[in-house]
Amino acid sequence: xxxxxxxxxxxxxxxxxxxxxxxxxxxxxxxxxxxxxxxxxxxxxxxxxxxxxxxxxxxxxxxxxxxxxxxxxxxxxxxxxxxxxxxxxxxxxxxxxxxxxxxxxxxxxxxxxxxxxxxxxxxxxxxxxxxxxxxxxxxxxxxxxx
Numbered sequence: 001x002x003x004x005x006x007x008x009x010x011x012x013x014x015x016x017x018x019x020x021x022x023x024x025x026x027x028x029x030x031x032x033x034x035x036x037x038x039x040x041x042x043x044x045x046x047x048x049x050x051x052x053x054x055x056x057x058x059x060x061x062x063x064x065x066x067x068x069x070x071x072x073x074x075x076x077x078x079x080x081x082x083x084x085x086x087x088x089x090x091x092x093x094x095x096x097x098x099x100x101x102x103x104x105x106x107x108x109x110x111x112x113x114x115x116x117x118x119x120x121x122x123x124x125x126x127x128x129x130x131x132x133x134x135x136x137x138x139x140x141x142x143x144x145x146x
Contacts, residue, residue, distance in 0.1 A: 007142045009082065016090065016129050020076050023097070027069040034062045064100070071096075086143045087133045094129060097122040 009017060037043045047055055075093055078086050101122040105115040133139050 007138065009079070009142060011138060012132065012136070013138065013142060016133070017079060019125055019129070020072065020079060020090070020093075024069070024072045024076050027065065027072050030065040031069045034065055038062075068096070068100070082143050082145050084143055084146060087139055090133055091130050094122070094126040098126050 047058065050058070071093060075086070075089055078089065101119045104110075105119045108115060
């Protein structure tokens with residue numbers, strides 16, 4: 001493999017990596033919860049009683065959870081391999097996380113306090129990490145592999 005001489009992952013890059021790994025753990029838990037619900041016979045009884053709109057929203061949420069898990073896993077692997085595409089995809093991943101948090105804030109039947117807390121962390125992460133990934137020389141020297 002022809003890898004360029006890249007810097008190791010360290011310094012402030014450990015914070016985005018930790019955020020990514022925690023998000024992978026969270027997405028894995030969400031997928032496990034959906035899989036557990038799908039494997040339960042009681043779920044099919046409850047889902048059959050729901051309206052088609054609620055059933056569609058449940059399936060859509062399940063698909064988004066699985067898609068976000070896959071994208072987060074792929075990004076974590078690329079992060080460790082120090083791929084050149086990581087900064088761009090990390091920013092996209094952060095923006096998707098913010099959009100999913102806004103969706104939960106707007107459409108979930110939870111209290112506003114809880115929804116705001118869930119929205120605060122992705123917003124804060126995006127506000128701090130996007131400029132870092134855009135302007136940091138360390139990021140440009142670390143992610144150089146094709």
